[in-house]
Amino acid sequence: MTIDNSIGKAIVNISWYNSSYKKHLLLFKYIFYFLFFIPNFSLISALTNFPFLINFGYDKILSIQLAVSLILIDLIMFLSSCGRYHAIDYILDIKINGMHYNKLPLVSLSYFLSFLGCFLTLNFTCHRYNFDFQNLNRSLSKEIYWEHYSEDLYHGNKPMIVKKKSDEVFTPSEILSFLFHKEYNQKIIYLILPEKVFNSADDRKKICYNLIDESITNDIFKSYKPIQTKIVLTTIKEGNFFEYYNYSYTYFFDRNLSELGVYGGIIGDSLTPEKYFNFVKKVIGKKGFPTTDKKTKYYDLKASLSKDNYNIFIENEKLSFKLIRFEDVEKKANFQLNFPPQSVIYRSHYFNLTDGNFQVDDNLYYLKFARDSISSNNL
Incomplete structure (x- = not known):
C-alpha cells in the first residue's frame, strides 16, 4: 500500500500500470490470495486437516474443485498471454507497465467457459468415482x-x-x-x-x-x-x-x-x-x-x-x-x-x-x- 506494488514485483523491478488509482483492486487481489492460507478455511488447511474434515459440517471437496479449476485456468491465461496477466488481473483489469492488453469479449467468454468446463469435469469425475473427503477419511483412518x-x-x-x-x-x-x-x-x-x-x-x-x-x-x-x-x-x-x-x-x-x-x-x-x-x-x-x-x-x-x-x-x-x-x-x-x-x-x-x-x-x-x-x- 505504501509503494503501490507487491514486494515480489518490486524486487524484480516490475510495476503496475496506474497503481495509485487501483490500490483497492490490488488490496482485493492479495486478500483473495491470502484466503488460500487462512486457518480452518483455506485450500491448504483443507489438504492438511486429515482425517478430521468430516467434522466441519460440509464436504470441502467442492472447495478443492473450485481451487483446482481456478489454478488451471490461471496457468492457461498466464501462458497464453505470455505473462501479461493472471486470471484475477484480467477480471479486475489490472495491467503491468509495458505489457498492456485488451479485454476482448470472445476471449473473456473462452476463459469463462474453460473455467466452467474444468470445474464441471472435476465435479462429475469426483461424483463418478465417489471421491469425497468422507470416503477418503474412511480409507486413511481405518x-x-x-x-x-x-x-x-x-x-x-x-x-x-x-x-x-x-x-x-x-x-x-x-x-x-x-x-x-x-x-x-x-x-x-x-x-x-x-x-x-x-x-x-x-x-x-x-x-x-x-x-x-x-x-x-x-x-x-x-x-x-x-x-x-x-x-x-x-x-x-x-x-x-x-x-x-x-x-x-x-x-x-x-x-x-x-x-x-x-x-x-x-x-x-x-x-x-x-x-x-x-x-x-x-x-x-x-x-x-x-x-x-x-x-x-x-x-x-x-x-x-x-x-x-x-x-x-x-x-x-x-x-x-x-x-x-x-x-x-x-x-x-x-x-x-x-x-x-x-x-x-x-x-x-x-x-x-x-x-x-x-x-x-x-x-x-x-x-x-x-x-x-x-x-x-x-x-
Missing part, C-alpha cells in the same frame, strides 16, 4: 474409531480411539510378549485435556479409570478384546507465532491383569539388550541349546509379579523388568511448527494418526530392540 464416552467426565473433550495389532505390546499378562516378536490387539485412547486438569495427578488418575471403565463397556458391545489399552493424555499450549507445545502422559492397562491397575509401562534403557543377552546365554549354556540332534526342547515358562517388578523364569534363570508406577510417569514435551496454519488440535491428532504417537518412547524402543534382535533368534 484404525480410527469414535466410541461413546461421556464428554462431561472429560471436560467437554471427546477421546480419539485407535485399534490395531501391534508388536510394541509388552504386557505382564502375556509372557511371550517379552520373548518373541508377536502382535497383540492394542487399543490406544487419545484425550486432550485443559492445562489445569492435565497438571493435576489426581485428576489424571480419575480420568484414566473413567476412560478404562467406559472403554471396557464399548469393547463389550463391539466384541473387541484388546490385550492392552494405552492411554495418552495431552494438552496443547500455543506459542507466540506458528509454534505450539504438546505435553503428554502415557499410561497402560492390561485387560487380563486388572489388579495391576493403570501404570506407566515397563522401564527399558541402554542396558536392556545386555540384560536379554545374559539371560539367553545362561539358558543356552545350561541346556546346550541349540541341540545337534535336532530334537525339540521345551522350556517351562513362569512369571511372578510384585509391586515394582515383573520376573520371567526359565530353568531357574530370571529376566527381571521394573514396572513404572502411575505416580512415576514422566511428562513428555514436544515442540511443533503450525504451518500451514490450522487448528493445532487437528494437527496434533494428525501426528497421532500417522505415527501412532508422534513422541518417541525410549522404554518401548529399547525393549523392542532387545527382544527382536536377541530373544527371537535364540529362544
Whole structure:
C-alpha cells in the first residue's frame, strides 16, 4: 500500500500500470490470495486437516474443485498471454507497465467457459468415482474409531480411539510378549485435556479409570478384546507465532491383569539388550541349546509379579523388568511448527494418526530392540 506494488514485483523491478488509482483492486487481489492460507478455511488447511474434515459440517471437496479449476485456468491465461496477466488481473483489469492488453469479449467468454468446463469435469469425475473427503477419511483412518464416552467426565473433550495389532505390546499378562516378536490387539485412547486438569495427578488418575471403565463397556458391545489399552493424555499450549507445545502422559492397562491397575509401562534403557543377552546365554549354556540332534526342547515358562517388578523364569534363570508406577510417569514435551496454519488440535491428532504417537518412547524402543534382535533368534 505504501509503494503501490507487491514486494515480489518490486524486487524484480516490475510495476503496475496506474497503481495509485487501483490500490483497492490490488488490496482485493492479495486478500483473495491470502484466503488460500487462512486457518480452518483455506485450500491448504483443507489438504492438511486429515482425517478430521468430516467434522466441519460440509464436504470441502467442492472447495478443492473450485481451487483446482481456478489454478488451471490461471496457468492457461498466464501462458497464453505470455505473462501479461493472471486470471484475477484480467477480471479486475489490472495491467503491468509495458505489457498492456485488451479485454476482448470472445476471449473473456473462452476463459469463462474453460473455467466452467474444468470445474464441471472435476465435479462429475469426483461424483463418478465417489471421491469425497468422507470416503477418503474412511480409507486413511481405518484404525480410527469414535466410541461413546461421556464428554462431561472429560471436560467437554471427546477421546480419539485407535485399534490395531501391534508388536510394541509388552504386557505382564502375556509372557511371550517379552520373548518373541508377536502382535497383540492394542487399543490406544487419545484425550486432550485443559492445562489445569492435565497438571493435576489426581485428576489424571480419575480420568484414566473413567476412560478404562467406559472403554471396557464399548469393547463389550463391539466384541473387541484388546490385550492392552494405552492411554495418552495431552494438552496443547500455543506459542507466540506458528509454534505450539504438546505435553503428554502415557499410561497402560492390561485387560487380563486388572489388579495391576493403570501404570506407566515397563522401564527399558541402554542396558536392556545386555540384560536379554545374559539371560539367553545362561539358558543356552545350561541346556546346550541349540541341540545337534535336532530334537525339540521345551522350556517351562513362569512369571511372578510384585509391586515394582515383573520376573520371567526359565530353568531357574530370571529376566527381571521394573514396572513404572502411575505416580512415576514422566511428562513428555514436544515442540511443533503450525504451518500451514490450522487448528493445532487437528494437527496434533494428525501426528497421532500417522505415527501412532508422534513422541518417541525410549522404554518401548529399547525393549523392542532387545527382544527382536536377541530373544527371537535364540529362544
